[in-house]
Amino acid sequence: MRFRIYRYDPDQDREPYMQDFELAETPSGMMLRDALLALKAQDETLSFRHSCGEGVCGSDGMNINGRNGLACITPLAELKEPVEVRPFPGVPVIRDLIVDMQGFYKQYRSVKPYLIRYDPEPEVETLQSPDERDRLDGLYECILCGCCTTSCPSFWWNPDKFLGPAALLQAWRFLTDSRDQAENDRLEALDGPYRLFRCHTVMNCVDVCPKSLNPTRAIGHIRDLMLKKSI
Amino acid sequence: MSQSISGLRAWIFQRITAIYLAVFVPIALGYLLFFPVTSYQSWIELLSSSWVNTSLLLFVFAILLHGWIGIRDVVIDYVQPFPARMMLLVLVGLGLIVCGVWAARILFNVKGVV
Numbered sequence: 001m002r003f004r005i006y007r008y009d010p011d012q013d014r015e016p017y018m019q020d021f022e023l024a025e026t027p028s029g030m031m032l033r034d035a036l037l038a039l040k041a042q043d044e045t046l047s048f049r050h051s052c053g054e055g056v057c058g059s060d061g062m063n064i065n066g067r068n069g070l071a072c073i074t075p076l077a078e079l080k081e082p083v084e085v086r087p088f089p090g091v092p093v094i095r096d097l098i099v100d101m102q103g104f105y106k107q108y109r110s111v112k113p114y115l116i117r118y119d120p121e122p123e124v125e126t127l128q129s130p131d132e133r134d135r136l137d138g139l140y141e142c143i144l145c146g147c148c149t150t151s152c153p154s155f156w157w158n159p160d161k162f163l164g165p166a167a168l169l170q171a172w173r174f175l176t177d178s179r180d181q182a183e184n185d186r187l188e189a190l191d192g193p194y195r196l197f198r199c200h201t202v203m204n205c206v207d208v209c210p211k212s213l214n215p216t217r218a219i220g221h222i223r224d225l226m227l228k229k230s231i
Numbered sequence: 232m233s234q235s236i237s238g239l240r241a242w243i244f245q246r247i248t249a250i251y252l253a254v255f256v257p258i259a260l261g262y263l264l265f266f267p268v269t270s271y272q273s274w275i276e277l278l279s280s281s282w283v284n285t286s287l288l289l290f291v292f293a294i295l296l297h298g299w300i301g302i303r304d305v306v307i308d309y310v311q312p313f314p315a316r317m318m319l320l321v322l323v324g325l326g327l328i329v330c331g332v333w334a335a336r337i338l339f340n341v342k343g344v345v
């Protein structure tokens with residue numbers, strides 16, 4: 001099977017280039033991550049992040065044949081040859097397929113992704129009804145892989161000001177949590193022309209999420225809640 | 232202006248004006264199709280009805296506001312250098328205001344003519 005892989009080592013290369021690879025054996029069920037590991041055995045300078053190998057840690061996000069995804073759960077059988085593998089678009093490349101995710105994490109941190117309570121600490125746990133717990137489904141499963149945010153055109157244009165789909169999904173996850181008490185502060189922090197309202201409902205984020213989450217819907221929920229509060 | 236209608240408010244205005252445009256434009260076009268206006272005099276008569284006059288004024292206001300928000304969105308997305316962005320927005324804003332004042336003058340003058 002043929003591969004074309006983005007290579008760039010800022011210490012040595014003047015600019016990025018695509019390197020051709022060939023893999024003789026691709027047993028059925030082989031995932032792209034396995035293939036990359038086999039290719040790394042051919043050329044040990046090939047660099048990429050990976051860890052769990054089963055779509056849980058979110059560290060091997062990359063652009064595969066033009067689409068963001070996790071290499072470890074992308075079967076080779078589904079890919080057209082030559083398989084073009086590039087780093088995430090719109091973020092700085094550190095080396096080969098490894099990108100700098102600092103901006104992504106900064107936006108995530110800025111939505112205060114933790115429960116905020118103003119009441120005094122209770123003696124016992126703060127309980128939730130099953131319905132309240134259900135509202136978190138489709139939100140808490142995010143593994144922060146960054147596939148969505150780095151495929152969002154609005155994030156490419158304004159990465160420092162637009163929060164991006166992953167951070168906004170988490171913003172909604174805490175807004176809709178019955179135990180959180182900072183609704184007004186959270187909403188206020190999301191208003192303005194950039195942080196949320198750069199989203200033009202392009203839905204790239206929904207298209208690529210390896211966990212089948214729907215950031216666009218979450219963004220819509222936030223907007224509706226803002227609207228309700230402002231009337 | 233870009234500060235005063237930011238975020239949520241811009242988004243709401245965009246939807247409201249869109250609804251008005253979507254209702255007004257077909258009605259206006261349909262009307263003109265069935266009752267073609269042929270002369271200057273009949274234009275004046277049509278426009279001097281306060282219904283027509285007011286709804287047209289609202290239309291002008293809606294389309295200018297809608298246009299402003301849309302163009303501002305595009306500029307914020309694609310024009311990154313701050314001075315260029317500011318200049319473009321000021322130019323577009325001034326242009327839209329001039330259009331608005333001009334249209335409003337016409338509509339108010341018609342009332343005076345009759």
Ligand code: SF4
Nearest residue numbers: 152199200202203205
């Ligand atoms: S729906 Fe919004 S957040 Fe998702 S890709 Fe489109 S612009 Fe980005």
Ligand code: SF4
Nearest residue numbers: 142143145146148209
């Ligand atoms: S929403 Fe999906 S694509 Fe985005 S970071 Fe979370 S898991 Fe990854």
Ligand code: FES
Nearest residue numbers: 051052053058072
């Ligand atoms: S290696 Fe952990 S998600 Fe792919």
